Amino acid sequence: MSYQLPTFRHPELPVNELGYTRADYEGAISTLCAGCGHDSISGAIVRACHELSLEPHRIAKLSGIGCSSKAPTYFLGKSHGFNSVHGRMPSVVSGAAMANRDLLYLGVSGDGDTASIGMGQFAHAIRRNLNMVYIVMNNGCYGLTKGQDSATADEGSASKKGDANPFSAIDLPGLALQLGASFVARSFSGDKGQLVPLIKAAISHRGFALIDVVSPCVTFNNNAASTKSYDFVREHAEATGTVDFIPMREEITASYAAGHAHEVTLHDGSVLHLEKLSEDLDPFDRVSALVALEQYRARGQILTGLIYMNKDSRDLHDVLETSRRPLNSLREEDLCPGNKVLVNINASLR
Template sequence: MSYLKPGFSHPHHQQNNLGLYRKDYEGALSTLCAGCGHDSVSAAIVQACFEADVEPHRVAKLSGIGCSSKTPNYFLNHAHGFNSVHGRMPSVATGACMANRELIYVGVSGDGDTASIGMGQFAHVARRNLNMVYLVENNGCYGLTKGQDSATTDMGSVSKAGRASPFESIDLVALALQLGATYVARGFSGDKEQLVPLIRGALAHRGFAFIDIISPCVTFNNNPGSTKGYEYVREHMQAVGQADFIPVREEVTASYEPGCSVEVALHDGSVCLNKIDPELDISDRASALRLLDSYKERGEILTGLLHVDRDSEDLHDTLETADRPLRDLSEQDLCPGQVALDSINQSCR
């Protein structure tokens, strides 16, 4: 069996302003479970970059460890890529961005990679306002290691092993707002109409652009007792609740108007999503945090663009770094001479 994608392009396929086809933004064939929400996120990234006329060779893809961290292999095959160790993607992204500010940095992480082992690094990359797009594919469990609870698992949610989570969950959107992220949004992997514009906005933003993406796990969140499940779906999923067989499933999709709520039937149950009211002041962090709390009390998940700082200054602005990549700086640039050194020493006295 061949796992190579055909290189053929139909002559009538749409091109963007760079003369590139959508296939020029694709990656390798996915090895994730059929129906995984992460593949829908990859498709949304491909579409967003195609529509935004992003040059693939100007993108650097970074990730840590987990199902989510495999996904950079499935988009932008001609981009730079680096798969780091568990939870350490933010520090690698920081080093790369400081060395070369001309690239577009896209980091893909998961709820474990970010909210557990990577929490410390996530906090600092957000507060420093590194110029990057940071996507979390959030499925509320460790899908790569048989579905254990993650830090975003809701309190009381029953895992596939039959145990209820005794801990309060971490809301990464609220945390990003509190840490000072300058572009904060939440999306759903099955709502492409909403997710693609959110990613395009993140790509255009100068500063730390964070998107928490609810991305269903079709394998390990398919049990009764999950906080994402209601009675109807529980009745239909009990037969495979304790099996390790991964059935082929359809992609979960949804479309609904701003200000409206909708119950989305996931493979593990249903979850109530609500798009924010268009009258929300997205420049006000406090109002976004209040809305998050109010919707959480009603058992709903708020999606959409929650906050953006249009006057954001990124880490390069704060540190007043060189405009050129470090590789382009000559010895004369890096060693300004005795006069400059004397001036620096004098300023420290």
């Protein structure tokens, strides 16, 4: 069976500042299971990129292996793409980002791809503050290989086959905070009102931006005993507050009651509004974020929204003081300045 997108589009679809419709940011028709949360995340990415008026050719989407890593096929069909091997997406992004800092890097991974085989690469991408958006489509199971529990499955949670997981879960936002991530958020695939502005803020942030998205697997992990089912997340999710993202080019007209909101100007001049934050959380304090995660976990709740952000983040290029020009644009004379320059460099190291 072949799958093709219809070529017809309504002639009056709304366009962004570049003249693109949302359809211009779509990809191939999804072959994931009907109702899969991953497709909702793909839709949120499409909407965020369209509303930000991003040029598709300036976006590079990369992934590993798994249901989540198939998802980039279904969005941003006119962008650069690379499907790597299991757990190795961060190192591929690192090499690409060092060669061409002008692209926007969007990494898509899964709970198995990140929290098991890719854990080492995930950790080092964070500690280096690689300038990328890292989205985890987290369903707590291996959907491509019959639904075995993954490392993010909660202790006591049961998948479709009914066996309770005996092991404690790896909490990716908590781990990212401990490793020094400069932007940490969690959301739910069924809550685009929260997820879309979080994606926009992550794109505008300079440094490593993690969004852990609970994304129910409708085939193997959407039953009553699962803590990553649609019903469980809807009943137990607790948001840090309302997130509103305003691009730099738009006039800021919103107003908020004193003491109930934070307004943060991001690196590109965009503004992030955080309204009615949780009493238990200061999103600009790493320790406060860690404590809040643990408190909500102990109560059996899932904390969503913006959990932590370093407003003064310095990414890997800033730390290494790399060339402002992408390496792929440097000429031979730029890379080989001559013997005299090399002699002076060697002399300075003695």
